[in-house]
Structures are given as structure tokens and as C-alpha cells.
Amino acid sequence: MTTETSILDAALGDTGAIARHAAEPNAAASRPVPFAWEPWLLWLILLGLWQGIATLIAGQGNPLLPPPTVVFDALWLSLPELLTGTWSSLLILAPGFALAVAAGVGLGLLAGTSPRLGRALFPFAKVAAPVPPTVYIPYAIAVLPTFHLSATFVVFVGAFWPVFQNTVAGAHAVEGRHRDNARVLGFSGFEYLHKVVFPASLPHIFSGMAVGLGFGFILLTVAELFGANAGLGRFVQYYADFGDYPRMVAGILYTGVVTWAAMSVLDRARERALFWLR
Amino acid sequence: MSQTANAALRIERLRFGYDGTPILQDIDVAVAEGEFLALLGPSGSGKSTLLRLIAGLESPGSGRVLAAGRPVAGPGTDRAVVFQNYALFPWMRVVDNVAEAVRKAKPTLGWPAARTQAAGHLNRVGLTGIADKYPFELSGGMQQRAAIARALALESPFLLMDEPFGALDPVNRARLQDLLIEVWQRRTPRPTVVFVTHDVDEALLLADRVAVLGASPGRIIAGFDVPFERPRRRAALFGDHRFHELREAIAEALDADTLARLDAA
Numbered sequence: 001m002t003t004e005t006s007i008l009d010a011a012l013g014d015t016g017a018i019a020r021h022a023a024e025p026n027a028a029a030s031r032p033v034p035f036a037w038e039p040w041l042l043w044l045i046l047l048g049l050w051q052g053i054a055t056l057i058a059g060q061g062n063p064l065l066p067p068p069t070v071v072f073d074a075l076w077l078s079l080p081e082l083l084t085g086t087w088s089s090l091l092i093l094a095p096g097f098a099l100a101v102a103a104g105v106g107l108g109l110l111a112g113t114s115p116r117l118g119r120a121l122f123p124f125a126k127v128a129a130p131v132p133p134t135v136y137i138p139y140a141i142a143v144l145p146t147f148h149l150s151a152t153f154v155v156f157v158g159a160f161w162p163v164f165q166n167t168v169a170g171a172h173a174v175e176g177r178h179r180d181n182a183r184v185l186g187f188s189g190f191e192y193l194h195k196v197v198f199p200a201s202l203p204h205i206f207s208g209m210a211v212g213l214g215f216g217f218i219l220l221t222v223a224e225l226f227g228a229n230a231g232l233g234r235f236v237q238y239y240a241d242f243g244d245y246p247r248m249v250a251g252i253l254y255t256g257v258v259t260w261a262a263m264s265v266l267d268r269a270r271e272r273a274l275f276w277l278r
Numbered sequence: 279m280s281q282t283a284n285a286a287l288r289i290e291r292l293r294f295g296y297d298g299t300p301i302l303q304d305i306d307v308a309v310a311e312g313e314f315l316a317l318l319g320p321s322g323s324g325k326s327t328l329l330r331l332i333a334g335l336e337s338p339g340s341g342r343v344l345a346a347g348r349p350v351a352g353p354g355t356d357r358a359v360v361f362q363n364y365a366l367f368p369w370m371r372v373v374d375n376v377a378e379a380v381r382k383a384k385p386t387l388g389w390p391a392a393r394t395q396a397a398g399h400l401n402r403v404g405l406t407g408i409a410d411k412y413p414f415e416l417s418g419g420m421q422q423r424a425a426i427a428r429a430l431a432l433e434s435p436f437l438l439m440d441e442p443f444g445a446l447d448p449v450n451r452a453r454l455q456d457l458l459i460e461v462w463q464r465r466t467p468r469p470t471v472v473f474v475t476h477d478v479d480e481a482l483l484l485a486d487r488v489a490v491l492g493a494s495p496g497r498i499i500a501g502f503d504v505p506f507e508r509p510r511r512r513a514a515l516f517g518d519h520r521f522h523e524l525r526e527a528i529a530e531a532l533d534a535d536t537l538a539r540l541d542a543a
């Protein structure tokens with residue numbers, strides 16, 4: 001299954017992307033997807049441009065843009081260090097993001113279905129959600145006992161609001177016919193929440209998770225610039241201090257690949273969870 | 279007309295409006311236990327609204343709805359509803375959609391037993407081998423059968439249906455009409471049915487009695503007993519002069535209402 005549409009499409013409001021994803025399990029099972037050469041063409045052009053510009057700059061004795069071959073060498077040599085860094089970063093990202101999803105979905109479903117809780121929470125959310133979470137980083141590091149805890153907290157805050165707000169939007173968007181059916185079937189409040197509102201909100205929840213995961217990565221790498229002794233953001237910062245441009249670029253590329261991989265995992269999870277959408 | 283004092287369903291001087299706009303006015307209806315009432319009327323006359331009031335999904339502005347002698351205060355599993363738009367939960371397997379209703383009818387039943395019974399209900403409406411599918415894998419007609427199976431699984435004394443066959447092709451519609459009558463007759467005691475339609479022929483084929491709603495605001499402008507013996511066959515009905523007289527009388531009532539509204543405008 002080639003998915004040229006990423007989960008970000010949904011985050012950006014492309015509802016068609018959801019429909020395409022949902023249609024795929026059936027379509028992909030029955031006929032092979034034709035080979036798409038267009039993305040590869042773009043990669044080739046970009047690589048060529050990179051090589052060309054790097055050669056040009058290098059001829060003038062400027063080290064700022066090392067050519068691809070040099071970067072790939074640096075990448076290969078740094079791979080052990082990068083893998084350790086990935087692990088260290090994931091130990092921050094995964095718990096922070098997981099907590100944000102759990103809290104955001106749970107509170108979002110409650111606030112989205114209980115008018116009273118909504119009235120209590122929404123004014124606060126309106127003020128707190130738009131605060132750029134990066135401003136919490138120095139404070140969190142100063143207040144919390146370990147760097148790991150501070151970074152996890154900041155990732156949590158950054159990922160929480162998009163998940164919460166999208167979950168609320170999803171709960172508010174539950175179709176009237178589903179609500180009527182739940183009432184006619186005599187569902188209890190809890191049954192209504194977990195059998196109707198939660199599944200009906202999943203498209204919104206996944207959009208929120210995509211945005212939240214993106215924020216999570218940004219906050220993670222920024223936090224690592226402040227006080228980590230390992231990790232992806234820390235790797236790039238460390239070699240920047242030495243002016244080691246090949247390793248810096250290698251670290252940037254590698255971080256891109258990790259982010260892409262995480263988004264792909266989320267993408268797959270969404271495809272599986274939303275198979276029933278047409 | 280069976281305006282008996284101990285009607286199963288009774289609507290008294292009911293008024294209802296959305297945001298001050300009157301939608302229904304002076305509605306008085308009594309339906310005997312086991313009776314099949316068709317609600318007929320032009321689009322916008324408030325048929326769905328009246329059905330929602332009986333279901334308890336809306337509350338009356340004034341007047342009241344009594345089901346089995348008790349005022350309706352909200353939705354309840356004693357009144358099963360089939361909506362027009364095959365409202366199964368799309369994220370649940372078909373069998374689980376029905377099993378939810380089975381569990382409400384028999385709360386002590388475990389899930390495996392509820393699923394088995396749900397499959398039985400699906401078989402009874404002619405759906406075999408699709409229990410584990412999801413609604414999107416079913417045609418519109420099959421989804422509507424499943425919705426009927428779910429309503430029947432509640433085993434409720436009242437069955438409320440809002441244009442349940444409105445979106446179906448003629449062949450499927452005829453099949454489901456026959457199926458509905460069959461299951462309605464088989465159940466003892468027979469459920470009391472309120473069936474909304476704007477198809478006069480459908481009303482005369484299915485119902486014991488037809489109540490005609492006029493529009494703006496919605497009120498009952500005529501009532502007709504439908505005298506045909508059951509089982510009814512379409513060909514026989516079309517050959518029956520009473521069928522054509524009834525059709526004509528209903529059309530006249532609807533026309534008179536439309537003309538009155540045009541005059542008023």
C-alpha cells in the first residue's frame with residue numbers, strides 16, 4: 001500500500017484523505033498498487049541539486065554544505081551513537097505522548113459530552129492551549145528533579161492540547177442519528193461514551209494525535225538542546241558546537257527519518273482503527 | 279376507529295414547536311394494542327416529529343403521550359425505533375449491533391449467548407452468513423433488514439418506524455413490507471406499530487388504520503380504517519374497489535389541506 005497521503009493531511013483538514021485511507025484495505029487487497037515513480041524522481045532531483053551545490057561551495061573552500069557522500073559516511077560512522085540517542089529520545093517521547101493521548105482522549109470525551117464539565121474546562125483551555133509549550137522548558141527543567149522528567153512533562157503538555165481539543169470536536173460532532181439510536185437502545189452514560197462517542201470521535205482523535213506527535217518531536221528536540229546528555233536534538237547540537245557539519249546534517253537527516261517512521265506507525269494505526277469509515 | 283379508553287398508545291392534545299414555531303397542534307390519537315397505525319402526510323407535516331415525541335426523543339410543549347398508560351418521559355426500550363437512514367453503528371459488526379438490543383431485552387444474558395440470539399434475529403429477517411460483517415459491507419436493503427432485526431430484538435411492545443423503506447428500490451421495498459407484516463403477525467402479543475410513510479399504497483397495504491396529517495402546523499386531518507383481510511396480496515388490493523375509494527379519499531384529504539394552505543398564503 002503506497003500512502004502518498006500522510007496523516008498530516010487529516011491534521012490539515014483533508015477529510016478526503018481519511019476516506020481514501022479507509023477505502024484502502026479492500027481496494028489494496030484486491031488489486032496491486034501500480035508503481036509510482038514520481039516521488040523517486042523528486043528524490044533524485046533533490047539529491048542531484050545537493051551534490052551540485054555542495055561541489056560548487058566546496059570549490060570555494062566553504063565547509064557549510066558537505067556533499068551527500070560525506071554525509072552518508074558520517075551517518076554510517078555515527079549510527080551507534082544515533083541509535084543510542086534514538087532510544088534516549090524515545091524514552092522521553094513515548095511516555096509523554098502516551099500520557100497526553102490518554103489524558104486528552106479521556107478528558108476530551110468527558111468535556112465533549114458533559115455540558116457542565118465543558119463549561120468549566122473550555123475557558124481555561126482557551127487560555128492555556130495557545131501558549132507555545134517551548135516556554136515551559138526552562139521552568140520545567142528548573143523545577144522538576146531530573147531532565148528526563150522535565151522533558152517528558154513538556155512533551156506531554158505539547159501533545160495534550162491538540163489531542164484534547166480534537167477529541168472535544170469529535171465528541172461534539174457525533175451524528176444525531178447515533179445519539180438517537182443510543183438513547184433508543186437505552187445505553188447508559190458510560191455505554192454511550194465508550195460504544196458511541198469514542199468510536200465516532202476516532203477520526204478527530206487521530207488528527208489530534210498526528211498534530212500532537214509533531215509537537216512532541218519539536219518539543220523533545222528543543223528540550224534536548226537545553227540539558228540532555230544523549231538524544232537526537234542533543235546529537236545535532238553537540239556536533240554544531242564542534243563545527244562538524246557532516247555529522248550535523250547526518251543527524252538532521254536521521255531525525256527526519258525517525259519522525260517519518262513514527263508518523264507512519266500512527267498512520268497505520270489510523271487505517272486499522274478507521275476501516276469502517278467510507 | 280378504536281378510541282378505546284385503554285388504548286396501548288394514547289396522544290392527548292399534544293402540541294409541539296421548535297423555537298416557538300408551531301410544528302404540531304392538537305394531536306389526539308389512540309392506538310389499540312397490537313394495532314398497526316400508518317401516519318401519512320406531506321413532507322414537512324411533522325410525521326417524524328410526532329414519531330420522535332412518541333419515542334421520547336423530544337418532549338411535548340403541552341399535552342402528553344401515554345404508552346401502556348404511563349406518560350412518556352424519555353426514550354425507553356419498550357419503544358423500539360427504526361429510522362429511515364439505516365442507523366446501525368458503523369464501527370460495530372452487524373451481529374453486535376443487534377446483540378446490543380438483545381442485551382437490553384435480556385440483561386442477564388452474557389455476550390456469547392446474546393450474539394447467538396442476535397444471529398437468530400438476523401436469520402429471521404433473511405440475513406444469513408453476514409453476522410460478522412460490518413454495516414458498510416452490506417447493501418442498503420440489507421442494512422435496513424439488520425436495523426429491523428435490531429428493533430425486533432428489543433422485543434418491545436411498541437414498534438415505531440419512520441419511513442423505514444423510503445430509500446429502497448421497489449423490489450427490496452416490497453420484500454421488506456412482506457417481511458415486516460410477517461414478523462408483526464408472528465409475534466404474540468403483536469406489537470403496536472406506528473409506521474410513518476408518505477406512500478399511500480404502502481399505508482393501505484400494511485396498516486389497520488391510517489391517520490392523515492396536514493401541514494403548517496401539523497395536525498390530524500382525517501382517519502381511515504383499512505378493511506382488507508390479511509394476508510393481503512398486492513394484486514388483490516389493486517383489484518378491490520374499496521382500495522381505490524380509500525386512495526381517492528386520502529388524496530382528497532391531502533389536496534384539501536394543500537389548497538387551504540395555498541389560499542391562506
Ligand SMILES: Nc1ncnc2c1ncn2[C@@H]1O[C@H](COP(=O)(O)OP(=O)(O)OP(=O)(O)O)[C@@H](O)[C@H]1O
Nearest residue numbers: 296297301319320321322323324325326327328476
Ligand atoms: N431540529 C429541528 N429544528 C427546527 N425545526 C425542525 C427540526 N426538525 C424538524 N423541523 C421542522 O419541523 C417540521 C416537521 O418536520 P418533520 O421532519 O417532522 O416532517 P416530516 O413530516 O417527517 O417530513 P418528511 O416527510 O420530509 O420526512 C418541518 O417544518 C421542519 O422544518
Ligand SMILES: [Mg+2]
Nearest residue numbers: 325326327440
Ligand atoms: Mg420525516
